[in-house]
Amino acid sequence: MRKRAAGLLVLALITGWGLGWYARDRWEPEPQAARESSRVIPSASSAVLKSADHVAAARPERNDAIRQLLESRAFARAVERYEALQAQADDEAVQRARSQLLEHARQLIAHADYPAAIELLQLYLQVDYRDVESRLLLADAWRGEKDLRAAIAQLYEAKGLAWRPEMLEQLTRRIRALVTDYADGLKQSGDTTGLLELYQDLTQLEPGFAPYFIGLATAQLALDDIDAARQSLLLVAQDPEVGAQARELLERVRVAAFEPRPSETSAPATEVAGIPLQRSGSHFLVDADLGKAQQARLLIDTGASLTMLTPNTLNRRGLAAHATGRTGLFNTANGRVRAPIYRLDTLSVGDWRVSDLDVGVLELGDPGIDGLLGMNFLRHFQFFIDQNEALLRLSIAAEPR
DSSP: OOSSOOOOOOOOOOOOOOSOSSBOSOOOOTTSOOOOOOOOOOOOOHHHHHHHHHHHHHOHHHHHHHHHHHHTTOHHHHHHHHHHHHHTTOHHHHHHHHHHHHHHHHHHHHTTOHHHHHHHHHHHHHHOTTOHHHHHHHHHHHHHTTOHHHHHHHHHHHHHHOOSHHHHHHHHHHHHHHHHHHHHHHHHHTOHHHHHHHHHHHHHHSTTOTHHHHHHHHHHHHTTOHHHHHHHHHHHTTOTTTHHHHHHHHHHHHHHTTOOOOOTTSOOTTOOOEEEOEEETTEEEEEEEOSTTOEEEEEEOTTOSSEEEOHHHHTSTTOOEEEEEEEEEEEETTEEEEEEEEEEEEEEETTEEEEEEEEEEOOOSOTTOSEEEOHHHHTTEEEEEETTTTEEEEEEOSSOO
16 A cells, blocks of 8 residues: 555544544534534532422423333433423423433343333433433443443543543543453454454544554454554554563564564664644644645544534635535534535645545634544544654554545
């Protein structure tokens, strides 16, 4: 595969942990329904719930109706009632109804009725896609169904929405434990292909976590994909946590492939040039070339399916972009917004280029950035976000994704 990739034939990736917080993994063509989205709605406090109980007493018919619908498993109608309360801007009643819905989901999980819990929570998340607590419950339900991949995906969704440090730490611990359990099960069953697919997903869900690249390379070596393993290891060979292990595996790859040892004057075989990043809080910005000498500063957002540009960036003189006639529904920090989709002739980051790239056009509310670099660009490559050196390390993707 050549170093400069072209085209936009990509596969959709599971929603995941985003480094950005503007438009995460959320766009849909006009005919389709909106997908889930991104920001957190904090759980109701006890004081709010007590207030909600008082309101409920004044409006027993509302709460009884939702309760009866839940007990009769009319989940869609129960969620519709909840959405109607939201439209009335009655915060106490909304919090009370939310508590009823999530408590019913907990009861279903406690009674091992996981399919019903999944149905209810997925319907609820179509209305309150920012609710972290409901995503944690959905992860528990998927785990009960033995679908650990889906459970991991929901935990990453929750992590992308959470903002409190203690919650982020809790989610990270749960993710690490669940990944370990899942990987151990795949190893015990000898499912090397499943292990490969797991780590392919994980390295894109959390491209700044170097140990996932070691897991990916190990699976690639087990499947005799020497070239792919080499690329995975080169990305993290300088990482302080796993670099020594990566270099040891690279030496084993070199010996297995009967490759000569590199001379002292040649470039070290353990280095992959990185593209400088600029830190913005816990996020990273990268300079991109939009063609015809047009530069843009983009926030890397692995949770965004589509690359985004602001209207001012799109309207720059000479920018080679064309309207597609399509729109997308994007879930942003301010709710769902419909925006047009354009096609760029080319977008490059460093020496890495993708041609004919679809981009959403949306005001992002931050004058310091010109857009988001999303997965429809990044998944053309294998990439590692080196947080220690503030570098984006890219290599040729092992296979189309």
